[in-house]
Amino acid sequence: KNEVEQSPQNLTAQEGEFITINCSYSVGISALHWLQQHPGGGIVSLFMLSSGKKKHGRLIATINIQEKHSSLHITASHPRDSAVYICAVSSNYKLTFGKGTLLTVNP
């Protein structure tokens, strides 16, 4: 079983919909990261969380340390949000990644 599990694996939405991607982890962590990977491979860091909630534009990330769970929300989704969203946890020296959630937002 992977130490970091994401759900769903694939998500298709209509433009304007509210989107939630979930991440559960099974190890003790120092921080949790949400990353965005576009076709072509480049990765952008969206958030780094160790507690509570962060907001950046239409993106909101929350984490519950006790439940070992994090969510990434996208409000008013847009086709340009289409990408793979990856959850990763920091433990000791390394990042452990989930398999990612492929989000497709249709116009």
Added chain:
Amino acid sequence: EADIYQTPRYLVIGTGKKITLECSQTMGHDKMYWYQQDPGMELHLIHYSYGVNSTEKGDLSSESTVSRIRTEHFPLTLESARPSHTSQYLCASSEARGYTEAFFGQGTRLTVV
């Protein structure tokens, strides 16, 4: 905007060739990492460095080697490429202190034919 660069972005090369994937960052980060990602799969750490002259192998066994002669430069070398090396290779860097945000390069998509 992150200042970490990988070259080439795409590489198709024949079996047995020696290749070097370049990664450079201008942020003065001490920590640098190489990850390998097969299509549809998660990233796996193959090498990391905490600073100049420091290199360590990651969780996933790899036939590649790395060097860290300068802070800003962390090249990855395959002495003899094989089709099993076909994958995407991503470089990242972060500050040395504590647990900080990692910055990723655009990746190199390697195909060995």
